[in-house]
Amino acid sequence: xxxxxxxxxxxxxxxxxxxxxxxxxxxxxxxxxxxxxxxxxxxxxxxxxxxxxxxxxxxxxxxxxxxxxxxxxxxxxxxxxxxxxxxxxxxxxxxxxxxxxxxxx
Amino acid sequence: xxxxxxxxxxxxxxxxxxxxxxxxxxxxxxxxxxxxxxxxxxxxxxxxxxxxxxxxxxxxxxxxxxxxxxxxxxxxxxxxxxxxxxxxxxxxxxxxxxxxxxxxxxxxxxxxxxxxxxxxxxxxxxxx
Numbered sequence: 001x002x003x004x005x006x007x008x009x010x011x012x013x014x015x016x017x018x019x020x021x022x023x024x025x026x027x028x029x030x031x032x033x034x035x036x037x038x039x040x041x042x043x044x045x046x047x048x049x050x051x052x053x054x055x056x057x058x059x060x061x062x063x064x065x066x067x068x069x070x071x072x073x074x075x076x077x078x079x080x081x082x083x084x085x086x087x088x089x090x091x092x093x094x095x096x097x098x099x100x101x102x103x104x105x
Numbered sequence: 106x107x108x109x110x111x112x113x114x115x116x117x118x119x120x121x122x123x124x125x126x127x128x129x130x131x132x133x134x135x136x137x138x139x140x141x142x143x144x145x146x147x148x149x150x151x152x153x154x155x156x157x158x159x160x161x162x163x164x165x166x167x168x169x170x171x172x173x174x175x176x177x178x179x180x181x182x183x184x185x186x187x188x189x190x191x192x193x194x195x196x197x198x199x200x201x202x203x204x205x206x207x208x209x210x211x212x213x214x215x216x217x218x219x220x221x222x223x224x225x226x227x228x229x230x231x232x233x
Contacts, residue, residue: 043220086152
């Protein structure tokens, strides 16, 4: 069955650029969506359809998807960006990646 | 403004049925503009999709849970419910309801689904 692979953790210095990857077989042929989840809160959609930002999501959040890897990029990382991030696709069912904990140093 | 609110018992005994309700305000679950679904998250772990429905047409479930899950709808109250039978400790989780946007790409036959609004979640513990 199809699987999405995310790194368990990513660290980024304050003000720098964080990149969180989501790997899957030919994931570039699917539409990837990204969610941010802060401790004790429900997930929030931050990127849909690979690279689109919902209303209210800062331009610092961007996404790309090609080949076997989709990437969520967070520019000028802030302390408030510390959270778990999940990628998600549709493959005959809704499928989430395992999640990545982003730490801002 | 769209709001989703989960409700139900916070404690369920093993082998019994977990029942939760999602009350929606700000949108109609029978409008046929969105799917509506359930997702859960065991403590300290990742997200797992449970199932979703499109009013008047289709309901589909995660194959790993399909034999134990039922999603039902009460349009008079603008609510939908989750029943999960024969629960064990492994079903202990925060349960979320969510609105699900969908799109069908004619040229490729590809479906796209993602969750654009979530409830706050409710913790259900399975324990005797």
